[in-house]
Amino acid sequence: MSIVEPIIRDNHILPPDDDDWDSVFHIEWESDANFFTGAELRPRTPLCKATTDRQITLARAAALIIRTALRNIPVDIPDFDPSRLTGFRKQLYQWMNAYNSSPASKLVLGDVTMTAMLEIFSSLAQMGIEGEILAKIGPNIGGILQGTIDPMALLLEDGRIDRMQDSMELVQKTRAHLRAYLSSFASKKPVMNVLEVGASTSNNTEAIFEVFDQKNVSYTITDSSLPVLEQAKSPSMNDCLKLKALDVNRDPLEQGFSPQSFDVVLVNNILHTANSLEETLANLRKLLVPGGVLALIGFSDLSPAYNLIFGMNENVWAGERFEQLTYPASTEWNRMLQNNGFSGIEPATKTFDYVGQSSYCVISTAVASTQHLMVNILPDVQGKFLNFADQLSTSLADTGTASTIAPTLDSVSSRFIYIVLDNGSSPLTKYERLTKANNVLWISMKTDGMEQRDMHVVTRFAKGARKSNEGLRLVTLDVKQDYLEYSDILKVITRIIQVSFQEDRGTRTEAEYEYRNGKVLVPRVKSAGMTNKLG
Incomplete structure (x- = not known):
């Protein structure tokens, strides 16, 4: 989703000696990485019996290779001494022994007869790339443990391991x-x-x-x-x-x-x-x-x-x-x-x-550091956000953050994170003291009977406040959800407090958020390339 905002002229990317072109940029609101949970995966088709059987056969083949190797190596290599193994070969041998004596191995091989074992080994060629690799490893484990065969060569040949x-x-x-x-x-x-x-x-x-x-x-x-x-x-x-x-x-x-x-x-x-x-x-x-x-x-x-x-x-x-x-x-x-x-x-x-x-x-x-500042929640003057403020205070307490609710703001302190719950009912002059604060989260939300404040007005206020106080960290959240689940937005707010105020994440932080259709969005400037100047 995106909205087109200012057209910006950028001389740095104009073609040389061509004044008939302007660079056009626009703002796209994208999902924020700090709230990324991944794409919704389609329900997986139930595994077919062939897929499950293949994995069982591969597991049995590996267990048989391990058991056979442990039995045959002392016979095939009379001077083999496990105590002289070093590095990964020692660890490989220890793992093979541990697995071979484990309940998992006994479960996998419990009903495997000699005939079944021969069938499993002969079927490896039909077991895909895994079967192909196991067929290469099986006869060579003795040499691998002795150090006479390079196991990586077996994996890398024909790109087997990558495939x-x-x-x-x-x-x-x-x-x-x-x-x-x-x-x-x-x-x-x-x-x-x-x-x-x-x-x-x-x-x-x-x-x-x-x-x-x-x-x-x-x-x-x-x-x-x-x-x-x-x-x-x-x-x-x-x-x-x-x-x-x-x-x-x-x-x-x-x-x-x-x-x-x-x-x-x-x-x-x-x-x-x-x-x-x-x-x-x-x-x-x-x-x-x-x-x-x-x-x-x-x-x-x-x-x-x-x-x-x-x-x-x-x-x-x-x-x-x-x-x-x-x-x-x-x-x-x-x-x-x-x-x-x-x-x-x-x-x-x-x-x-x-x-x-x-x-x-x-x-x-x-994070460079973590601080747990107290939160001061400022609801609207009409009190329509008092219930929400109380729920927010409880939600913050669940994350170990103490808070107070103050309908009026008499003074500011660097020890607080101030949360403004704004439905447009209060004049901006009420919040002028916040320009002297260090940490402010401004949340614009709609309530019944009130027209939500134009976010551009809030943005201008925020820019002016940051300009007059370079130490001010002022973050805005514009809630554009008609039917709002308080439990969802409370999680969003506590997360923003964590990443924006409690943790020092360097320069990878956001100053503006938008909550829409259940998603937390942040603005990104995108170039639309060169466009011919009109007129």
Whole structure:
């Protein structure tokens, strides 16, 4: 949705020596990234039996490969000594043993006869790209554990691992969701520096890089093992991409990275690669500018088939353990993120499920500081907003924010966030004292019997107030919803208070909001290109 506002003449983009053209710009109201929850997914068609059977067969094939390898390796390789394994091979072997003795393995293989086992192995060629990869891994596990066979070569040959990930429904959904969020995030202010962590463990680089569509964006891709990263990414490298080594379990500043140098940090499979989520989040925070985005994407639950396939990449494994971390509950995510300089989980955070497997996209924002100022709610002089003010006060209390309701404004204090509930019944002169305040949220809403104040008048008042007081943070919310659910708008207001006043998000903040059709919108200046001057 958009409305055409001023025509602006911009000499910087005019064709040289041509005064017959003007640049036309207009305002488009777009959904705000701070309220982004993702597109509504169409109801999924119920899984057919063939799809479920295929996943079961792949899981059984992987379990059989693991069991067979553990039985045969000591026979086929007489001098094989598990205690001498190091690095990811040690972790791979430990995981194989743990899975083979787990209830999950016994459940998968409980009714598999020798005949069924032979049928499963012979059917791998018909099991798609996953079956093709498992058929390559199975006979070579002994050599992989010994170090005589490079497992990455098996994955990368004919683009197998990329083709597999591109075909996975979990990957498609997670990637599409992240792309949509980052596109919304980048509309506020150009993204200049992007860091991708664990890049060899996924196939998201090109898809995410294309979101920014800027010639001057710097995109750095990293992983704990640079040789493996170069092996995985070099064949399809974009000239704009830079490769570096980065171990998320160590201080990035000690690895040659500059503090607060990235607008976006994308981390793949943190539940697999992090020794400690808290310590890793603290390390990642050092790299982000205030207002920058941390995006964590990966798998939280996978079948043994995918775990075995991804386990061929040494960069998937953490340095201190062989099992992946459990996906935390929302309260635990919030605690860890907020303790390490982040906002907590953003509304864009989402999980996806498919045939008993799960993926996640966790979004959080780097904040320079957090302050919990008291709120002073100013209802209209006629008292029509008193009930709403009381509900707002209760809603704020639920988020830990104290508030008062004051029908009159006798003085202002830097210790308060002032919320104006404006239905147009009070003259603007009533609010002149607010020009001396530090934090003001002006909410324009309609009440019965009153004509809502022209928002352009409020905008002019706000611009004048900001001009006379450079320390004033004045944010406006224009509610254009005819049939308003108070519960919905209360959530919007408490969210605006959080992102605009309680958290320091640097320069990625908004001064104007509009609430329409259940959506929170923000203005964006768009160019309509060159238009011939009339007359």
